[in-house]
Each structure stands twice: as C-alpha cells, then as structure tokens.
Amino acid sequence: MRHTVVILLFLLCFADKSYATHFYGVDLFYTYVSGDTYKVTMVAYGDCSGAQFPSFSNSKPLIHIRKDSLEITSGYLEWEPPQNGTEVTPVCPAELNNTTCVNPAGTVPGVKKFVYSRNFTLTGTSDKWKFVFLGETNGPIIAGRSIALTNVTSAGIIELVATLDNTKDNNSSPVYTTIATPFYCVNRATNFNPGAVDANGDSLVYELVPGLDAQQQLIYATGFSGKNPLDVVPGKFVFNSTNGQLSFTPATIQRSLVVYKVSEYRKGALIGSSMREMTVVVMNCDNNAPAGYITNAEGATIKDSVTVKTCASDHNVSFDINPKDADSGNTITMVANGLPKDSKLDITANNTTAPTSRFSWDMHSVPAGDYTFFVTYTDNGCPIASRQTQAYTISVIPTDLHLDAIPAGCLNQGYLQVSTPEGWQPWGYKVYSNMTEVYNVDNIKNNTTGDSLASGRYRVTATNSLGCIAEGDAIVTTNCNIADLPNAFSPNGDGNNDILYVMGKGIRDVHLRIYNRWGQMVFESTDLKTGWDGKFAGNTAPVEAYAYLLSVVFENGEAIDKKGNVTLLR
Template sequence: MARKLILFFILLLSQFQLFATHIVGGELYYRYNGNNIYQINLTVYRDCYNGVPPFDNPAFIGIWDANNTLITYLNLPIIASDTIPPIINSPCFIPPVDVCYEFARYSGTITLPPRPGGYQLGYQRCCRNQTINNIVNPLNVGITAYATIPGSPAVNSNPVFTQLPPPFICAGLDFVFDHSAIDQQGDSLVYEICNPYDGADQNIPILDQNTINSYAPPFQNVIFQPPYNLSNLLGGVPLTINPQTGLLTATPNTIGQFVIGVCVNEYRNGVLLSKTRRDYQLNVEPCPTLVVAALQTPVLTCGSNSVQFTNNSFGAISYNWNFGDPTTLADTSLQVNPAYTYPDTGTYNVTLIAYSIFNPACADTTVGEVTLLPAYQAGFSYNLNPCSFSVTFDDTSNTASGATSQWSWNFSDGSPLVNTTDPTHTFPGPGTYNVILQVQSARGCRKTISQTIIIPPKIAAIASNGQAGCAGECNGQSTVNVTNGNGPLIYLWNDPAAQTSATATGLCAGTYTVTITDSTGCITTTTSVITNPLPLAATISATDAYCNGLCIGSATINLTGGTTPYTINWNDPQSQTGAVATGLCPGWYTATVTDDNNCSYTDSVEVLFSSFIPPLDATISSDTIFDGETVILNAVATGNFTYSWTPVAGLSNPAIQNPVVTPDENTTWYVTITDSNGCSNIDSVSLVIKQVLCEEPELFIPNAFTPNGDQNNDVLYVRGNTIKELLFRVYDRWGEKVFETTDPKKGWDGKYKDKLATPAVYVYYLEITCFGNEKFFKKGNVTLIR
C-alpha cells in the first residue's frame, strides 16, 4: 500500500512539473545546407526564478505541409544553454533581483524534398506564468515557435535575430532595443509587432512522437486581456518597432509581465518567402536609482531676498549647487542645505548635482526655480451695523507683490470660511470675535492678519404684563424696560390713546405692542398682555340638620373667578368667615364674598331637617341548622353605625355588626342601626332548628369502592350531615391498620404506605358523635376492587 501511495505522488508531481509555469518564449530557424538538407535551430526561453520544470530534452518539432497534414517530426537535442544577463546600460540604476531567464539552443538536420506550398514547422510547449498581465488565463496557455519553408523551386534560409531579448525593462524609462535580424541570402526584411501563438495546454503540456499532431496548424493567437491588444501591449507609451531597422521602443508605466510578439518578414523580389516569429515574455520592473537629486522647489519669497534651500536628495555623498545669480560667479556651494542672498527681486534657476555614495561616476541633476517678490502686507477695515449683528469688511491688502487673488475670511463663530474680497457677515450674537484674514497674491505671496471685533448687544425691551381690577374694567397698566439702547428713547403704544411714555395706563384686557426707537434709529418692539380676572362666581350648598332635631346643619360655598385671596362673611348667629359654616339650625343663610380687587358676590342656601333612613339588611349564615350548630348574624349596612341585637341570649356580642350564636330553639333576632346624626333603621332575621338523626341511613358507608383513577368511587368516605366528630379505621385481613382519620372530609384512597393496596375485603371500625352529642358505632367489611 505504501509503495502505491509513493508511486501516486511521484506521478502527480511529475504531471505538475509538466505544466507548471516556466515557459517564457522562443523562436524557430532553419538553414538550407544543400541537397534538400535543412539544419533546424530552435531557441527556447525559460523562467528560472518562478519556473519549475527544466528545458525539454529532446524537443519535438512537428513538420506539416501547406494543407496542415503532418509529414514527419524531428526531435532536437540541446546543444547549449545559459542565463540571459540582466544588463542596465547606466551606472545609476540597480537591476532587479527577482528576474532570471535562461535560454536553450537545439539543433538537428532533416531532409525535406521540395514540395508545392512548402512546409510548416512548429514547436509547442505549455505553460506560461500565471502572473502575466496582458493575456487571458495564462496558466493554461502555451507557446508555438513557428517558421515556414517556401515551396519549390525556392531555396532559402530564414532570418535570424541578432540579439537575445532582455529579461526586463524599467518602468517609467525609455526602452530602446535593437531587434534586427540577418538573412543569409540578403533578402529584404520588414519588421512588425505581431500576435504570439497559443500552443499546448495543461492537458498535453509537452509533445512527443505520439502527441505531436495534437495541436496541428493553423495555430491560434493568444487572447489578450482587455484593455491590452497589439496597440497596447505594455501600457504607457505603446511598444513600436521600426519596420526597416527593427529598433524596438516603448515607455512602459505598468509593472508586470507581458507577452509580446515580434515578426520579421522575408521578401525576395517583392514576394514574401517566410515569417519568423519571436514569442517572448517581457518583464517591466521598477529600477531604483543609486542617487536622486531633489530640492524643494519652486521657492517663493515675499519681502526677503535670502533663501534657505532644502535638499531632498537621497543616495548622495556630495553636492554641487549653482544658485543662478547672473551678477556673480561665486553663486555656488558644496553644502547639503545652503542659504543664499540674491541681489534683487526676480526669478532665478537653481541647479543641484548629487553624486552617488556607491558610485562616484553616477550623478543626478535637478533644476528648480526661485522667485523673489516685494513684501506683501495684509489688512482690512470694517463697519459695524448698530441695529444688527452684521459687519461689512473691506480688504486693504497692498498689491506690491501682485493683485490679491485669493481671500479666506475666518470669523471664529463656527460659520464656513468666506472666499470673497469684501464680505458682509452676520455674527450669531453679541461678543468678542477674532476675525482672521488669509490672502494670497496672484504671484503666490501669502499673508495672514487678525483683528478683534466687539459686537455690541442689540436694543431689547421687555414689557410687564398686567391685570385690570374686576371683570370688564379698564384700569390695567404696563411698564416697558429697555436695555442696550442709545438714549433718548421714543415710545409708542398701540392702545387707543397711542400713549408715548414707558408706562401705559387705563388699559382694558388685551394684547398691546410698544415700539421703542433709540437715537441711532434702531427699533425694537415688545408686547404686553393685560388680563381681566374671570367674573367672581360661586356655588353654595347645604347639609341638613338631620334626624335628631339638633342644630348640626352646614353650608358650603365654592368660589371661582375673581382674584384671590377671598373674604367670606356668613349671616349666621356666629358670623362665620370660612368657606364652610357649621352648627346651623334649619333656615336660610347668606354668604357675601369679596376678592382681593374688592369685587363682591352674594348667594344664599337653605338648611333643612333630614328624613334620611339608612339602608339595612339583616342576614344569617344559615336559616336552618341542627341542634348544636353555630350561625353568624350580619347587619348589612354602609357607613359608621352603632348596632343593637335582641334577644341577647347566646349572642357573642349584641353590639357588633356580626355576632355569633349557637341556639337551642327556633329564634327571631332584631337589629337596630343608628348613625352619628341619630338616624336609624331596624330589620329582623329568623332561624329554625332541625331534629338530629344519628343513625343509618342518615349516616352511611359503602361496602365497596374502586380506586382506579376514573374519578368515580375512587375514595372511601363516611357520609352524613349530622356528624360532629368522627373516628374511622380500616384493617386488612391480618389485622394490620391500613388507614385512620378523624376528619369527615378525608377518605381512604386505597393506598397503604404510598403503595396500592391489594384488592381484597377489608374491615372498618366507625365511631361518630352527632350534633346533640348522640353517639353512633359500627363495624363492617368493605371490598377494594381494581
């Protein structure tokens, strides 16, 4: 089993290596040696940084006729292989370390007799790198190195590219590469950017003699991933080739891996003989420089001719500055961050050369601009509006360094910045505000100024509310209080008299507006509400002198309206002054009320004798009982009463609402209730004594019961209405007591010690004391049935 698993993983690994990413490109050449013998040369490029499988050895070349029929194949051995060196033709750039390309050259000969239409030659291999940017699904896309041999009678060798392709080019830099070819016969060569061919896939990544015809011509172009196409293979300045010289140029701006195709077309006497295609993966890499010269520019000064320069270069060990002063040759410095004072305002060009710390032969140069302008002064004035919180501002900044072109007003009150020249701004309220103005001239000079502005409060007024005396009178008044106004003040009320003083008098109920104008013309208004009290009114009521003829009546007056406090005077003998007059005999009584505004009101009420009879209902807990039983008498009445029950014999308390009694004969009781005013009522209740029978069938016990849980005869009870006391015991046939109770409401449920008793005949003993103290005894049998 272990050997089978090892074999499985070996096969899986080998299959993975076949189609793992590695193939970079290739081209196919042939040279005619005479006598129909051709030397076939193949060059294949491999990624030795990301790739896994090695070069094929041998490589199988398919040979088809012009009708795409396989004629034969040729397997070529590797004759040479090496790494393509990463060359940058500049001492200042650092080549990337994550790029490695290898090439392998294959060669072999084959005899191919002349054939109409000639021959098609192709080498196919999968797969390309998954990280390629410009084609669709690169992990399942292979290459086809392709060449054609013309038909008879032409004798030809196809062109050969003179240089190996570069493994990478630098992003953002101009790329120039001599992609020319040489031709053995000296035929005319024309160069073009062309489509690379697809070839092989993950199903058959490598071809041999058995699979050589699996991907026969015509071969398919690779599919470009939008937005890439033949006109945009790399991004940035497009890749182009001079059709006469083969000079390849581009300025790529996207870092990544890109598949390109370069074709050379061979013409003889104006007739196309062959097309040789180089399929290649070009890496666009970031190429850092050893040194970068950088200074912080442009520099703009306003009012000063001295400039402190900031050196932002990196990778440098020394510097050479030229400050561009045409009046002297001494305007240079070797310092890192030098300062220089120019003779006058104007514009100067500053040159900085930075020398690499790693390679003194590498230097970078940058040029910056310095502009010196006259001094620029910011300023503003303002005008307060005395009647509001608005202020009009006026920009007074000078224009020596150019007209002011940008404004930024910050009013420090939480409002948005304002970018106009002379704004009018309304502040949220009175207070002290720090107004900040930032200005910039058309030539770039900036200045900031701030001023403290005090916004005074606006004129304000509050008028007092008032009240006329009695309802309907016009004797109210109101006084207005003014703050923040500049005197003298002018008042104008909108009452019928158009009063002009701070206090308006003789006002009826209503709302009044007063307008106040100060000496600066600022106006404010306020309102006053004059109210009339509601008319003084009252409701008067009396309670009767009740049933006993005493002078215990009362009269009550409830007041509304008017103005509190009230003064109340009754015309009773005591001249009472409260809202309630008490101790009144039957008769008429008058109350006179005066409020705080001396408004008055009078009303009368009559106190009567009462004929009130309090409701009463006498009840008994049971109107028929056995001798010796107890009952409860009850006087049903609502209120506070005294109670009197007769006859009193046997009553627990004849002076309470519900006495208890144990009668020995038929009786009728009478109850009288009396309230605190002497009003009373009487009612009665009767009781009948039944004869007590302390014998069967009045006393009964069944001879069988069925405790099976069906709620029917499940419990053995002793039945009887005359039972006062009871002793009930049950024994099994061996004389063991299985149940006992003294509670007539408790019976035997057929269990003994919480277990179901066995169905059988049981013996019981019963002893009963009835009402009237008569005794009853019995023994017997009872059957438990389940």
C-alpha cells in the first residue's frame, strides 16, 4: 500500500506557544473580489491524531499583507464552515469508523480539511504585493514542520508566500483541486499533481522550490534540494514544469518536504504566484496505485500516453481513458477536475474494478494552445486507499501559414519561403498557379522551407500528419528596375539611333529634361514613347555634349533621380 503523508506541524516559537503535529499539507492562495479587494484563503489538511489537534479548530492563521518587504497590514483569517473540518481520509469503506478523526482510539490515521479565508483591501496597485503566512496563529500554537523530516537539516517554521502584480489587471490564484494527502509505498512507481486550475486562463509554470523559514531558504541534507526533494530510484524522477506532474519511484522509507510554487503569466508577463507545502511520507507497503492512459483517439494524434495533438479548426476530439490497477480485485474511483470549457469526461462503471471513460470536446472556435485537465484515481486498498493524480494535455496546434516572397530579378527567378507553426513536423505543401499545381514537396522536418519560382501569384496549401490544413496566397514580384540613357545618339536620318529614348524595365512614371551648355532646356518629356529627335525650337541642335536630368518611379514604388551627359552626333 502507498503511504505518502504530508506532515506539517505547529512548532514551539515562543514560551506560550506549543508544538502541534497535525498538518499533512497547506495551500495559500487568493481570489479577486472587486476593486482593490482580494480574498485570501488557506487550506490546511490536519492529522486528527496530532497532540495539539483539538486546538486546531480554534486557532486562526495570521496573514501579513506587504509591498515587497514593507508591512502594510495584517489580519487573522476566519473559519469557513464547518469549523471542526471535513474528513478527507483516503480510507476504505470497511474502516470508515476506525479513523482517528471518528475514533480517537482508531488505528487508521485520519485527515481533516480546514479552510480559512478573509477579504483584504489593498492600498492601490503594485507589482510587489505579497500575502505572507509565517506560521503565526491567535491560539496557543505556531505552525512548524515535523522534526522527523529526512531531507532537511532543520525543519523550522512553515512559511508560505503568494504574490500579486495588479498594476495592469486584477488576478485570482489557481485553485488546487487535489488534496495533499497522498500515501505512497517504497519502490512503487507513482504520480502526484496539485491539479491547479486557473479561472483566468493564465499560463501556469510550476516549480519545486526550497521550503522557507524566517524568510530564508531551508538547508537541505546532502543530496537533496528544493528541486530534488525525494530519495528515488536512479532515473525515476521526472517533474513537468508545464503541468506540475511529479512522477517518481521512491527508493527508501522517508519523510520529505516538498514545496510547489505555481506562477501565473498573462500575455507573457508574470502576474502572480501561490504555494503548496507538504511532507511526503513513504512507507513500507506494497499497494500499487491505479493509473489510466489515453487510447483510441479520434480527431487527434496521440503524442504520448497522456498527451494528444490536434489542429485549431472546427472538429471533434475524443479519446478513451480506461484505468487499470496492478493489484487485481481493487475497485477504482475516477474524479476529473479542470476540464476545458465545453468538454466532458463521461465515466462509466465508476467505483468498480474496471471503470471506463471517454473524453470529448467540440473544438469550434478553440484557440491554439495547451489545455490540461486532471484525473485522480483512488483504489479501495485497506485500510488506506492508494491514490494518484495524472495530468492530461490536449495540445491545439495553430494553422496559420507564413509566406515570404523574394522578388525575381532581371535574369533570376524569385524565391518563396514557407513557414509553419511549431509542432507541425513532419509536413508538406503544394503550390498552385492559376489552379494548376506547379510545386509539391512532402515530409519536411523543419518549420521553414522554400524554393525558387518565377514571378506571379500563387496559392499555397500546407498539410501535416495531424491533418491540419493551412493556406495562404503569395505574390512573387519582379524586381528588375532599370532606367538609363545612351551616352550618345546620331539624329542624321539614317534610321539608326536617330531618337534618344529612356531605356529601362518596370518604369511607371518618367520625367526627362535635357540642357545645352548655356543651361537652356532643349527637350522635356514625361512619356517613355517620346524621345528627343535632336532639334531645339524647330532647328537642328548643334553637335556637342548635353546634360540631362532623369526622374523615374518604378512599378514597385521605388523612385530614382539620375543625371549625366549625352553627346549628339551627326
């Protein structure tokens, strides 16, 4: 059986305060109310057998409101009903009356969930707001950690910090939808996830961080750190900073402090953070936790056992999650949290030995991005059930296509560069001109490719292995802009080089002026088809050198001015 217990204790801080061994886990977060008012919430999971547990329901935690290190105000949180807590012990039905929450003489460690909250009105905006819990209460106890922790040198007093930047917008912390009371067994692969769900739709980044005491980081025992807090089988520790999934196989019996920090980003900017602290207790037991993996996907491609990829388009995505338990005969209960809007997980035969489920989602108007939900699996192991939470991700790939056309030159073809979003590989594309296919390439491994094409208008259609389709139009122009005059001409009537014309390509507008050595303008034209015939005022101009000014605007909008000399010959 899997026993991982989170034990956070109220320790002795002052002479009139006492130790209290009654915390399995603590969450600290806040919720926007209105104006500058925020509701601060602390959720504590208490050990019903703790020596000071009776005082727990009579003690209110103290929260400090600060701008960076500057204390603005403080106040005690109030109890949310029921004041004496709600039992959440993961116990099998046969032992419901044998927990220490129900029967002080019971043999099953009982767990109760207590919720405290209060509204605080902030004094305006700041990017350095902090909501701080330093372990203080209004009762006879101080919140300390268990002295039995195996991964730190000194347990210290519990400290949790939530941050807020309300300079651009209001914000609510994500809510932790799983309870911090997992029980794990040594040498059994397991998963834990806080199940953080953010109502604002912000991007969440998860970290395993050092515990705090007196606003300093705790000192960890040799071989341990905030990022690596557990004694695990080599190579069997994976932490996912995108969805908070912690997968590991514990190597020894242990009581290890694990601290989550969840940061929220909105439009790329950090807007807030919150924390969960718990003690992971690994026991000598042999229960395997049930687990479920994605199969039979439709409208999406399975990337791995917990992730599918699909296109941002109007279609349906569905897949199965049918959990199994390596311990035959155990029943499995599934609970889903954080499902994307308008999606559903239909569970059949829940709380049996073989429940099944089908996820479905109409992707109409769903923007590109990663969407994560959580499923908690609990068996009926006795006396303590084994439980683990798994994150599942639907990765929605954008279908925009980026086309860059390099103009053709006078002698060379142009170039069309085609770029797809990340996650499209492998992919291919076709190029059409006047509805006729002129180019086709497949199995492209990079995001960007291209090839030479003659000038013209093209339609590009790209597809990938997911069935995503992206289309776009591109125009390869001609950049062959030439405008010049000969350095001499001979208007002698022999039919050869008798007229001085502007020569060039891609010319839209022209203005030619020719001057004699006295500065008189002897010819002017704004028409490419009208050249100088070597006459001025109806008379034959003398043989000599003439100056010219040439102004040209090309078809692409480019404008140039040139000047020089041309010699009139006979």
